[in-house]
Amino acid sequence: MSEEQGFTTRAVHKSRSGEPVVEEPASVPIYQAAPFIFNDMERFAAVGKAKISGGYLYSRWANPTVDALARTIASLEGAEATACFASGMGAIHASVASAVSAGDHVVSARQIYGGTFGLFNDYLPRTGVEVTFVDVTDLDEVAAAFRDKTRVLYFETIGNPSLPVADVDALVAIGHERGATVIVDATFTTPYLFDAVSHGVDLVVHSATKYLGGHSDVTAGVVSGSAEAIATIRHLGIDYGGTLAPLDAWLTIRGVQTLALRMDRICANALTLAGFLEAFPGVERVTYPGLASHPQSSLARKLFERGFGGVLTFEVSGGVAGGRRVLERLRLASPAASLGGTKTLIVHPASITHTQLSREEREAAGITDGLIRVSVGIEDVEDLMADFEQALS
């Protein structure tokens, strides 16, 4: 291209060097491009046909930065492949949709993320897929809910927000005995605390918005499993369109690099804070899988060798108003409807995250009016304890 070209032609084309950079950048480049330009028409046709492997045609199909994240997560999960989505819900929807058709049935834990409950309770039935919700800690109830057309068993490693620990091995056995795809949302435990694939789970999903991204600055979701299952899910992603953007993939790659360091600190902080709250006068009940008082504490110890995650809940007196008052008085712990970042965040599920549920559905999922959920961050734990002490005193 010569300088005789017009101003705008040069403005549009001059960024292309046509030369690949030989030295590898120390950080993955953000391939912020929708289509890729082909010089060879044979290759254009071949990549267009292959869609998700062997080249890049269009970023909804495949993008090098997003693939770099997928490679990383697949390795951390010990899975053959990973598909990336624009949110955890995108990954959950595509995972379930890949395994069901109209007329099929899903068995799901009742103690799940509010958005997932909404998807299963409101949307799936409209597509002709029935869902039965069960208490994940009652294996007889889980087994009894299966029908001939049950295709999926769905649960969270640590359930949201009442924090039941799923007996993953027993649940996988129940699901596989009946020919179902076992899908686990392992957001709360991350691939660092729990190796879902080695426990036989078919598809493991994460809201990467939480611990994987880890800095409250990205919305993303991932699902890992066999190469065959993930190829189906990626094709669904291409058709549904909820695929991950390159910049968000890059932010998640950046976050994942410190996952182990953050989780070690977060788990230690959470255990200390949970013990502190449990001994605090006026706090009625503290739930954390690392506490001896947790109903599945020995199961948690067996499954999660490195720690019990960063989410704990506690109960204050005074119902909805009492819960709200604590949120108002905390200074360091910030009211925000997410979890898994560096900052300690608190939420009041009854009035904020679980409003999709009726009061009866909330009670059944263990969400009482005075329940407060804490996502413990990486702050110095003495400062966190001081903050809770002043707010609760």
Ligand SMILES: *Cc1c(COP(=O)(O)O)cnc(C)c1O
């Ligand atoms: C946040 C969350 C989701 C949904 O993820 P998004 O990234 O917000 O779509 C799903 N499951 C769990 C356990 C979550 O915490």
